[in-house]
Amino acid sequence: MTLFPQTRLVRKSGRCNVKACNMKHRRLQFFLDGYTSLLECKWHLLIFIFLVSFVMTWILFSLMWYGVYNWHQNQKRDNAVNWKPCILNVKNFESIILFSIETQTTIGYGSRDVSEECSLGVFLLVVQSIFGAMLHALIAGTILAKIQSPAKRAKTVLFSKQACICLENDELCFMVRVGNLRRSEFVGATVRALFLAHKLTAEGDFLPHHLHEMAISLPESKVQNHLWWPATIIHRINESSPLFGISPEILKDSDFEIVILLEGGIASTSMAFQGRTSFKPSEIKWGYRFSPMFDRRNPFGLHHEVNFDHFDSVRLDATSPMMSASDWYYTRNRNADKNNFIRQRCVSNGSVLAMMLD
Structure with missing residues (x-):
């Protein structure tokens, strides 16, 4: 039974192929978690948001400064000899925009500044300086976290x-x-394998996306959880394995997916990460094994060379049975029982065949 012949849960790039639909108040929830939404934005959208934030704040504070400037201008008296403008060297709205940009970015050219005669202007200057520092810190933190x-x-x-x-x-x-x-090494790297297939429960419920944990081992180097060199992840197909009853013929017509997860920490940054991939039945080679990657041409060199050209190379394994693991175990146990019976008869008769069977 083929459920999703073209789709997979995890793509080869590691991206999860799941789309959420019919979510109520989705935009509101994303807005409330704004910082995470910024981190998950693409770079071009993130840069556009920052540019718009800068331009909008400059214009918004320019309008405030323009209101303060006109309010202070209206208080000018004809006979006031010591009267000073609120913002020095400001004549029109364009110069107020320049003053707003200089204040928020702390450029301070020195040609335009706030006089001590305008208390409201001093207060607005403090507000814009604090807001500009917070905006710069948010942008710098977001870019650093995304990098x-x-x-x-x-x-x-x-x-x-x-x-x-x-x-x-x-x-x-x-x-x-x-x-x-x-x-750079991995700290505490662990590997998991998940078997994704449809399942029919004993109560008759159909589960189209049932995940089954597959036991994983690294026999090449059980302590090599930092991956100094490429390692082979092995799942032994036994009675508890979902692949136990699958033969090469059944594999061609099967519809399942095996998801591989590599989780651990980065030694240089101490940050956790997760690498993912998946395999469909058409991507599983029965009767093949991976080729060695260590280069033996320079055994006395300064380094142990690992040839990544052979990373995906496989070679035929003639010893592998072209049958399911259940049939293989049954055949092997039946032959073992037969050999044990012959060995017992030969030992009782004192035959040399008993030693040959060993």
């Missing part, structure tokens, strides 16, 4: 384009390769 986003670090984490199913230590295993392009 240091852990999602960018996940771009330098590689997952193999295909997965393999082959025999490993007399067990059928599902294998995925993962690698780190940077020299």
Whole structure:
């Protein structure tokens, strides 16, 4: 039964392919969480918002300064010898806009300033200076947080384009390769695998998006959770595995998705990140295993060379059975029971065949 033949939950780029629909008051909720909304904006939209914020605040405070300027001008008396304007060297609205920009950006050319005769102007000067400092801090913090986003670090984490199913230590295993392009290590990296498929419960309820946790191990280096070199993620297909009853023939017509999650911390910034990818049945190679990546041509060099040209390379494994894990275990156990029976008969008869069977 094919549910979603073209769509996948997680794209190869790691982006989650889920769209929320019919959300009430969505824009209001996003507005209340404004800082997170700014961080999730694209760069061109974020720059546009900052430019509009600057221009709008300059114009808004220019209108306030223009009102204060006219109010102080109306208080001018004909016989007042010591009268001073509220803003020195300001003659029209254009010069007030320049004064507003100089005040908020703390340029201070010195040609225009507020006189001590205007208390309202001094108060407005303090308000605009504080507002400008807060706006600059918000913009600088947002840009810095967006640059240091852990999602960018996940771009330098590689997952193999295909997965393999082959025999490993007399067990059928599902294998995925993962690698780190940077020299910076991962702190406490963990790998998870989720099996996404439809499921029919015992009560008859149909679950189109059921997630099943798949046990994962790193047999190449169990302590290598920092990924100094590319590692192979292995899921052993046993009785608790959702792949236990799937054969190569069934795999071609199956509709499921295996999501791989790599979570950990960045050693240089101590920030958490998550790398994601997924595999459809057409991206799983049965009877193949990954090729070695360590370059043996220069064994006495200063470095252990890892050839990333072989990161996605696979080679045929002739020892892997072209049957499901359940059939393989049944066949292997039946042969083992038969050999045990022959060994017992030979030992009882003192035959040399018992030693050959060992």
